[in-house]
Amino acid sequence: MGKIAEPSFGIILESVNTQPDRASRRLAQQFALMALPVLLLCAPGCTTLDVVTGKQVMNFYTLEEDSQLGRQVLHRNIEQMRKAGVAINQDPVRLRQLSNIVTRIAAVSHLPDLPYTVTLFHTGIVNAAAAPGGAIMVFEGLFDPQKGLVRDEDELAAVLAHEIAHVNCRHTTERLSALALAGLATELIASCAENEDAETAQALRRVFNIAALLVVPRYSRQDEYEADRVGIFYMARAGYDPRAAVRIWKRVAEKEPGGWGPLSILATHPGAAERARALEKLLPEAMQEYEKAGRRAAVY
Template sequence: MSYGGPRYGGDPGRRMMSQLGARMIPIVLGLLVVGFTMIRGCERGPFGRNQVLAVKGQQEMALGAQAFQQVLSTANVEDDTPEVRAVEKVAQRLIKAAANPAFLEAAGLKPQDFDWKLRVIRSREVNAFCLPGGKIVVYTAIIPVAETDAGLATVIGHEIGHALAHHGSERMATQQMTQIGMVAAGAAMGDMDPRQRQGLLQALNAGAQFGILKYSRTHESEADHIGILLMAAAGYDPSETIRFWERMTHATRGGKKPPEFMSTHPSDETRIRNLTAWIPDAMPLYESSSDKTETEVLPKDAGPAPGIDEQ
């Protein structure tokens, strides 16, 4: 049977069907590509849910490293100061806990082979994020907002939660940015078209510097859940996370503009209610932690100096 044109020449109905068939080709091809990506990328994700990932392993690590360089290239990176040391102490405890088998089991995560790195950036932006492969960025302005080491563990724990759950890669899969990601993983992200680069950095959770793109409710809630288990395994009292979010809610009462961290991570009653419900799961990790710590107030002068901003 042939689909040659002239044969249908006199019949408008059949000609329309033929045109429709031609139009279906790209749609069918597109569905095949999506289907292939889903089969290839389908994984058992955190807490046993299924997830589709755009990039994995070395490719995901390369992307995270690229995005990290991109962020640092325009940033005011802090040297060894009391606040940097305070942030490092919290991050190191969380990184160590991320390999704790009891934590991994509670969160339904596989052990990760991340190349962890941390940089503190002097900025007025109240923000923090963790790129794929464990590249953590903390802005100085979030330190006074976090107030205590356990408050900071809540923030960084949540951000590490996004990375451990491969949310950036998952978001790339849903945004069909796989091709861009593959190219970026093999070449310099700096050479990319600025719009493509910005989209990719957003998908990878590179923070407010590149424009805010909200994570889905599922991802936010999952990062909260992983975060509270992680901070508990790191020896921080998980109930401190409730106190942190209550401080955040209080700080933004009366129509005050919420900090960047809050606008990407909305605080609401549901979040506090969920976190409260997860405390009984987190407590055994805290109780069995060999490295329990008393909550300490972070260095007071940790805020950014007036007029200094990397933007």
């Protein structure tokens, strides 16, 4: 696939959540229905291997295009932050720590050869995010002793492993591919309708454009669970204690019943207690991987 359309969203905080869940789900379902005929026609030629699950999935992007898109997204985020007066990458000690963790986790991931980078934004936002191709963004608020999320290096590794898992699962470009397909289907239907009724055709295009805004910037709950599941094994194989992943979400659940609240990382995620429970079930297996890898993480 040649040219990549830059996504219409700016800062890709995992927290962007401006619309009710039910509405966006309903629209996504409508698009899935609309996209079905096109999907059936082109699916055999458009699928690619998901290296994490070993299954065939719909993704029109190559890995090189993932990285290219990630660089654009990162660049745009840096520009926006600079305009807002946020300093970037000005803490060499923290940067070295982040970059060491990312290097270790990336090395045991399914796509170790992607051009992983870390960018540190000096702002109180409590978040971390990843653009396709491995551009990881960390926001200083994550380390705030009161309002932040991480207390030690294992917990930081848990957050970064989750982000690296999103990159390996290629959640963003899978979403963009589904959206492109739905756009194509909408256009086909709208073109057919145009002869009969121009107003209906316009209405269809309008609905698509609105839904595109709702669906694109957000990972689904399924994506989040997958990133948690994949991430806990990545961190364990890299020598970080996987119990830290459970600890984070338990702590958050105590602070914020249901996992919603001022910690912005949570806003589009499943409830914290639910996540802690799901991760806890994986702990025995993850601990075996951790023991095999041998503990290498230092407490800071």
